[in-house]
Amino acid sequence: MRRTLVPAGAASWWRRRPGAEEEAVGGLEARPKAPHARVPVPPEAKAxxxxxxxxxxxxxxxxxxxxxxxxxxxxxxxxxxxxxxxxxxxxxxxxxxxxxxxxxxxxDPARPEPSVRRTPYSIAGLVHLLALAAAVTGTALTWESQPLGVSLATGLAAALAVFGLGLVVSSFLGRTGFGTIFQVVVTAALLAGAVALPEKITTEWTRQTWTPAAVSAVEPRYDLGAGVGTLDLSRLSVPEGTTVTTAVDVGAGKLEVVVPENVVVKLHALVGLGDVQLPGEAADDIDVSPDRDETRTLNPPAGTEPAGTLDLSLEVGLGQVEVTRAAS
Incomplete structure (x- = not known):
């Protein structure tokens, strides 16, 4: 196959080569070639x-x-x-x-110099000082006449209003930074916490002790706004088959109840945030948690002469309830 293609290709090239037509016609005059069109040459590229x-x-x-x-x-x-x-x-x-x-x-020498933007002066320090003054003033004006939560909420609301006014002013005059925004967030969080405080928590921290000597002297309810309240029932003699009912409500602090050794105690303790400690538990066993609700029946120790029943309803908004038995 190769031997056939090679001679055929050579013969085809020989017939198509330049000047093949003139050689084929012999002595005939060569035809004049048509003039080629002149193509314009682009200018030489320069850097x-x-x-x-x-x-x-x-x-x-x-x-x-x-x-x-x-x-x-x-x-x-x-x-x-x-x-x-x-x-x-x-x-x-x-x-x-x-x-x-x-x-x-x-x-261009006539071109003006670029203008330099002047940074406005900071008013954050002044805003913080005014907010602190507003918080102290609002709290002081309501400290004696309102519960703790209302008094704190008044001062914090005044501080938050000053922060808001400062941010509005800074959009026209001066500037405030990230610290002011952070203080606004913290103040708002504290305000929410102050509003959530129970109204029974007062601004005065006191120590109160109740010691009824007889069943007839036991009041149906004892109240304390904030502080340490002690209900001492150790000298109370409750006859068998008799039930004495009372309740104690403390807004914030500690409530201590001492019961006689030989009585049966039906206890219902409710603590918003804090701890409940009952007889027989270690003094250092403190478990602080929200919404503590304990309902127990505490029987007297074995070998004790039986007596009557104490029905206690104890409530503390923020703090601790501690129930102990009197020693014989």
Missing amino acids: PPLTYVESQMMSWWRDPIVKDGSTGKVAFGYMWGPVGIVDAEGRVGGEVPKPGSRWGTPS
């Missing part, structure tokens, strides 16, 4: 004119390398660093920048 020249502050990594391998101060087109201005004829028109300057002389 763009240099617009920057090298300054006096050169470094090894910016020095261009010439053909002989050395570095020299030649014109180049860096777009950063201090530069001068080159006109169309290659002459330097701008001043050589001083050492330490960042940019060269602008091309």
